[in-house]
Amino acid sequence: MIPELGQLALILALLMATLQCVLPLLGAWRGNATLMAVARPAAAGQAVFVALAFGVLAYAFLSFDFSVAYVADNANLALPWYYRFVAVWGAHEGSLLLWILLLNVWTVAFAAFSRHLPEPFAARALGVLGFISVGFLLFILLTSNPFTRLLPMPADGADLNPLLQDPGMISHPPMLYMGYVGFSIAFAIAIASLLGGEMDNAWVRWARPWTNVAWGFLTLGIVVGSWWAYAELGWGGWWFWDPVENASFMPWLVGAALIHAQAVTEKRGTLRAWTLLLAIFAFALSLLGTFLVRSGVLTSVHAFASDPRRGIFILGFLTAVVGGSLLIYSLRAPKVAAGKAFATLSRETLILVANLMFAACAAMVLLGTLYPLIGDALGLGRISVGPPYFGFLFMLLMAPALFLLPFGPFARWGRADAGELGRVLRIVALAAAVLGGTLGFLAWRGSHEFRALLGAVATVWVLSGVVLYARKRWHEAPAGRRYPAELAGMLLAHTGVGVFLAGALLTTALSVERDVRLAPGESVRVGAYDFRFDGVQEIKGPNWLAQQGTVSVFDHGAPVTVLHPQKRTYTRGQVQTEAAIRPGAVRDLYVALGEPLGSGGAWALRVYDKPFVRWIWSGGLLMMLGGFLAAADRRFRAQRAPQPAPAVTSAPAESAA
């Protein structure tokens, strides 16, 4: 009975979403305040019903209700309660429900914090959000119902994919979806401004904190995903340019560009059309990610089971949302250049160049991801491109943006002071050459990898620019107003870029990876460390049995740590490798169990020395914090328009006419 309540709640949510979409848009068009006022209650009602449906599904998992097909497919009696809860979004249907739940969280937040906006504007934005809800709720109800019953009811269920039975999986999808879905607010605001023909740029200021927070969550989601792949997949890699990873990376790139473009439009009024387009693209790419993962158009290691009906539905929905918004854009986008003029050497130009690089990079990732499909379409056969393509082009396209990064904050709006930029260039170049060169040489000597040198130089280049600007503010701004949240967020995020660069390039250059056969008592030297294999024992977990190895690590004879890599066999027979990792600020030591070899207790082991790998994720976390911090700036807090009679109050008059 209870699962049917979930089904019913979804249907009621769909009705609410339809109201939230149609009536406020109609009201804003006709200037009818009563219809516009429906937006907020409808959004709240929808959120209640979606939360109820989510709660019902969670309850079905926690109470082992195997009569629900989705529960029987993804959980069993031996699965601990926290993984049963995670299993709610462990497969296609439930993850869609999570998507729609988070969309409702964002919508309710926007409804609550948009009371200072002109009523027609908020009504249009909420109407657009309602449209997105309608699409996803229909998708769930028509093609992917999580409450479908299974008859007869099995005594026990299958198992949650063991890859997903990991703490990283508890937070990865919610964070990632918070980011994806969060771009819907910037999108809805952009469409509302296009529909309303807003001529001033106030809407950009309203959109900025939402964009920053969504981007921060997306960053966190990607970081957690990367860390999870590193710890759980047992390959020791942190990024694979897999289609599904790319699907999250493209909105991230466009989102980063959007954050910068919005700053330009808000402060100077320029680049309006570009900012609108980026807001549409950021959300379009989030939807595209959902499409690519679920439609089966691309085959990927972690694609959800594909079903052509689902593919056709999402494609239709994608066409409606993105095609519709691009059509509105082509009809309504500002046709005349507006805002203040800027010189060739100005902050606007630097941001625009970086923006184009981000956009080109997103296009490059999209092209690479779709390559197999393009190959089929043109009859060239199945071609796919891999990490060499992505890695090389990514570095190439990002290099100009990184080169400009130290100068951005120094360049003034409108016209930059060439003398000051020259001074910054000299200091940054000197620091990068001397400090970066020295550190890079030390790293290079051990590995003879040019990327080690490059990593150190690039990191010092970026970080010295950040330090230089922080110092300038310290000397020039009055105490207490030196680092407002927006500026501090920018510095933090740029620091994150530097830290990430060090991590990514040094890890790639300096990692030592060995696949070895070790009998108990034998040792192998990897990097500066000796790893001694002390044999394998059997241990038992809640729903798995494992072969657990013991590996003692020594640094020139001194014991460092003891690692316990496992090879688990889950109740349903799936085998899963659990790597053992000794984390550290400057290096991770990483051991994974391969296969037993022969009868003498020998095993194949993968032993890695991964210097600076944590810096990759630390850099990402700093970028995330920067995004959150900037969003908290006082300038973005709700403030009622001071003028007594804004143009929007003429709405009732219009409806009377």
Add this chain to the structure above:
Amino acid sequence: MSRALPLAIFLALVGLFGFGIWWNAHHDPREVPSPLIGKPAPAFDLPVLGDPAQRVSKASMLGKPYLLNVFASWCFACRDEHPVLMAEAQRLGVALVGYNYKDEPADAQRWLAQFGNPYGLVIADRDGRTAIDFGVYGAPETFLIDAQGVIRYKRIGALTPQVIAEQIEPRVRALAGGAP
């Protein structure tokens, strides 16, 4: 016009995705067409695993059809495939020849000793040079070669009882029926 450009590009993408859905509904993505099907197998001359003095060539295999199964001791998927071969080898109705790919002979022999040897004959391509002529992507892969030395079928990835029953056995029967 330039304001409509994003829309035009997007619609082109939609066309591509629509094609992708249609294509995937009509093709098995695991089936990568091999240009070698229907063509004579490339000439090869490789040593027998564990007995390098004895060599096997394409010419010496002519006259009877055989199933050439590419495997390696380093290949995880081959371990999944192995029990299927052990169970099905007898009733294939055709000789099963192992093609040990880029492997240390000692590792391969230990692997076969541990898990069993379903092959009537195993040839070793230690540096993988000949595998390039066969267009081998990776292990496991399987080729059905007829009595005239022509490749009739190729499977990329592990064989399953279903693939053997639906893809290989009908072809083997057809070959046997066609023979005098």
